[in-house]
Amino acid sequence: MTGRSPKVVVIGSTYVDMAVRCRQIPSSGQSVVGSALSYTATGPGPCQAGQAALCGCEVHLISKVGGDPFAEMARKSLAEFKVNAEYVYAAEAKNTGIVVTLVSGTGENAACFYAGANSAIQGQDIDTAEQVICDADVCLMHGGLPREAIVRAIRCAAVHGTKTILDPARAVESRCIGGQAEGDLPMEFFSVDILIPNLCEAAEITDKSAATIRTAKLIGSELITRGAKCAIITMGRRGCMVVDRNGADHIPSFDVELVDQTGRGDAFAGALAASCAVGDDIRQAVKFASAAGALACTKFGSIESMPSKAEIIQLLQKEGLDVLPNIP
Numbered sequence: 001m002t003g004r005s006p007k008v009v010v011i012g013s014t015y016v017d018m019a020v021r022c023r024q025i026p027s028s029g030q031s032v033v034g035s036a037l038s039y040t041a042t043g044p045g046p047c048q049a050g051q052a053a054l055c056g057c058e059v060h061l062i063s064k065v066g067g068d069p070f071a072e073m074a075r076k077s078l079a080e081f082k083v084n085a086e087y088v089y090a091a092e093a094k095n096t097g098i099v100v101t102l103v104s105g106t107g108e109n110a111a112c113f114y115a116g117a118n119s120a121i122q123g124q125d126i127d128t129a130e131q132v133i134c135d136a137d138v139c140l141m142h143g144g145l146p147r148e149a150i151v152r153a154i155r156c157a158a159v160h161g162t163k164t165i166l167d168p169a170r171a172v173e174s175r176c177i178g179g180q181a182e183g184d185l186p187m188e189f190f191s192v193d194i195l196i197p198n199l200c201e202a203a204e205i206t207d208k209s210a211a212t213i214r215t216a217k218l219i220g221s222e223l224i225t226r227g228a229k230c231a232i233i234t235m236g237r238r239g240c241m242v243v244d245r246n247g248a249d250h251i252p253s254f255d256v257e258l259v260d261q262t263g264r265g266d267a268f269a270g271a272l273a274a275s276c277a278v279g280d281d282i283r284q285a286v287k288f289a290s291a292a293g294a295l296a297c298t299k300f301g302s303i304e305s306m307p308s309k310a311e312i313i314q315l316l317q318k319e320g321l322d323v324l325p326n327i328p
């Protein structure tokens, strides 16, 4: 490891989550009284970028917010996590992506996502940020953004030899509105270095139904045949399957006390990007990322539940894992 900080660029959507606590989630036509309000930046953009920054990387986020006061809240959160927001564009005529969440006294929750400015990110926005993609060791992208932008980023990273990681998750809002599939993924999605779908997403991409841990290996191989250099299929507390030309390996999850699973996928992705940015071996990087995913489940919230580098290393050591990543 040289003295230079590892560099990660994250391309993902940004939301501000307004969470209101109430005794019970109201049903249609009913009103309830709230008892507390909290708001924070969330979404794959801020959470994955925040996690990579917590792991010691220099991080740029490419995203889009609106011309409203929520945009400032998002920028403030990013600054707290030392994420460079130079390429968090402002679409003045739009609203920042918003999540309105109701959390009941018994821990149930209900949420509504409004994508706002996230749906306005374009290929041109990626072109403008070409230099940071060129300078980065890793470009981490989330499939919830418009495909044109993701495809442009994959091409740009390829031109500059920047390692690519793609979480091919669909936009959360498309899952909420009818949950319809968006058709085949663009072929560029399969040209990345590392694809990180969860098991449901991987099954959907490869048209497999009822995916099980046993079929994860098969699905991973199919993703490799389609062009990805490595596929990491995440399966929650069942761990993940790493498939590449060297074979398939199941990496078990860490046993933790479950509090709230929000943010686990983003912690995993951000920590994976950080570990890959320092050139860790992929299976070693996956262990580091799995520890981050597990720790995110031990705290409430999304961005505020991303673990620190010290917490991740402590969990790895507790489990007797002697090989630690090159994270500075």
Ligand SMILES: Nc1ncnc2c1ncn2[C@@H]1O[C@H](COP(=O)(O)OP(=O)(O)OP(=O)(O)O)[C@@H](O)[C@H]1O
Pocket (backbone or CB within 6 Å): 197, 198, 199, 233, 234, 235, 236, 237, 239, 240, 252, 253, 254, 255, 256, 258, 261, 262, 263, 264, 265, 266, 268, 289, 290, 291, 292, 293, 294, 295, 297
């Ligand atoms: N309950 C858990 N206990 C321990 N580790 C977990 C747990 N849930 C997730 N992880 C770790 O985090 C990784 C990513 O989690 P998961 O497969 O649930 O991602 P995801 O479905 O993409 O999540 P998200 O809905 O947040 O995007 C897992 O492979 C695992 O290593």
Ligand SMILES: [Mg+2]
Pocket (backbone or CB within 6 Å): 167, 169, 198, 265, 266
């Ligand atoms: Mg996910």
